[in-house]
Amino acid sequence: MTPAAAPTNAPDLIRDLTDEEARRALAKWGMAEPDVLPAWVAEMDYALAPVVHDALREAVDAGVTGYPRFETGGELGEAYAGFAERRYGQRVDPDQVLPVVDVTAGVRVLLDVLCEPGPLVCPVPMYAPQLSIAEVTGRPRADLVLDPDAERAEIDLDRLDRLFADGARTLLLTQPHNPWGRVFTRAELEGIRDVVLRHGARVISDEIHAPLALPGAEHVSYLAIEGTADHAVVVTAASKAFNTPGLRCAQIVTADPATRDRLLSIPYVRNDSWSPLGVVAAVAAYAHGDAWLDALLARLDGQRSLFGRLLAEQLPEARMRPLEGTYLAWVDLRAYGFDDPAERILVKERAWLSPGHDYHPGLPGHLRVNLATSPARLTELVRRMAAGLGD
Structure with a gap:
């Protein structure tokens, strides 16, 4: 939408x-x-x-500097679900929204908890910190390289298929893509889904830039594609669009209760604690921004x-x-x-x-x-x- x-x-x-x-x-x-x-x-x-400024000022005046509420859904889930429906036409169950400290940490948690051992497919060029996530989580990195002379920046589905056939188990998708500047179309995402399903692999979709699809483009969440709920998880945040990365609050979005429950079962120490002020900022941005x-x-x-x-x-x-x-x-x-x-x-x-x-x-x-x-x-x-x- x-x-x-x-x-x-x-x-x-x-x-x-x-x-x-x-x-x-x-x-x-x-x-x-x-x-x-x-x-x-x-x-x-x-x-x-x-x-966002006013909500943070009010929260600081009220002394909201303790621990965040350790819950799924809640005010943050409701605010994100409303935002996703208004901005993307996507239906999200608020109870499938889990807080996490930031997107990169969220990707790391998802790799540790949900993903099988094996190479991590990274479309390259890629956001620099995420190039290190494979190593940090003990996985080889399988680069899916964009030809710098190609007319259009696209995921090479044939190459993706070969990487999975050679043993890769997870695709780290960034969409909209940093630094390509691409907003992938529904048809492109469906093509990725078909390859992933063929190999029984997983997708972690970093959608932190989703609110920043520019005029002429439309963001479609990977989880909005039919047939993705049981193999994909989205990590997103209000921080890039609203300039609040220092407030430390991102969201893991699932569409499968079993996947959510696996994430809820982990010790809290596996999920770096997010900030209550980050929750305040995200709720204000999603609900009123x-x-x-x-x-x-x-x-x-x-x-x-x-x-x-x-x-x-x-x-x-x-x-x-x-x-x-x-x-x-x-x-x-x-x-x-x-x-x-x-x-x-x-x-x-x-x-x-x-x-x-x-x-x-x-x-x-x-x-x-x-x-x-x-x-x-x-x-x-x-x-x-x-x-x-x-x-």
């Missing part, structure tokens, strides 16, 4: 942080030297959504258009597939002749971008750019990119 179009004044709900505010609030800015323009880690340069989120999507739509124009003007040899979701652009700069363009741009022009080899070890000439900033900062960022890659 595509969200209703934002009203014409909706972008006014998004307030750009000043440099001083950003350096105090965000690791993205606070870890950068004063002359560096940062566009690396996935934090947005925008003030907290007022509904639609207007702000629509405004954010309108702003990000404008940012991706601006970025495309600036690249065409100043870095015409750059290659970027259409950005369908997230605010993170995967850019191919191999034509400019530098194995690590992010390092060169940082040294020459003091702009901090994410190097491509963090997401695809051994791949030269790529980087990831965070577009969730002001138009003025984005314009200056591309100017520095172009100058850094020039003579």
Whole structure:
């Protein structure tokens, strides 16, 4: 279900942080030297959504700083289920929603508790911390590599089939995908399901960027695909769309009671404790944040258009597939002749971008750019990119 179009004044709900505010609030800015323009880690340069800010202030005033409630469903489950139905047209049982500290920790718990030993399939390029999850959980990693010259970023179903045939047991799916920027279609997800079912494998679907499907794309949860309930689990959070990763609350979503009960049976020490303030923020975002989120999507739509124009003007040899979701652009700069363009741009022009080899070890000439900033900062960022890659 595509969200209703934002009203014409909706972008006014998004307030750009000043440099001083950003350096105090965000690791993205606070870890950068004063002359560096940062566009690396996935934090947005925008003030907290007022509904989330107000809910947190009220909770702190009430002294909500103890342990969280150790429960499934509850207020968090109800809020997420309502959000999923409004935003994605997906029916979720609130009692199938379990809190977890963050998405990466949730993936680790699911691998430990639900998944058979055997290689973990990782579509590469992939979010850098998740590339280490196979090793952390004692599994070999089976890379499902995107051809950097392919016209469209897609899951290679034939290759996926071969990896499962060779012994892989779990696919770690990221959708919308970071850093590809793809929002997978229902047909694509059905194709993945068919391969997984053929081999009796599992899927862990990281859907943290689901609220950030941009205009023209529609997020479909893997669990919304028929025939996935008994082999798949979703991990998601409000933290990426509402800029609250430090509050430490994600959600594991199941659609099969037996799967949920297996997760409930584990000792609490297996599931790192989430934050009660994270629950407050997530409930406020899911239940009351639609207007702000629509405004954010309108702003990000404008940012991706601006970025495309600036690249065409100043870095015409750059290659970027259409950005369908997230605010993170995967850019191919191999034509400019530098194995690590992010390092060169940082040294020459003091702009901090994410190097491509963090997401695809051994791949030269790529980087990831965070577009969730002001138009003025984005314009200056591309100017520095172009100058850094020039003579």
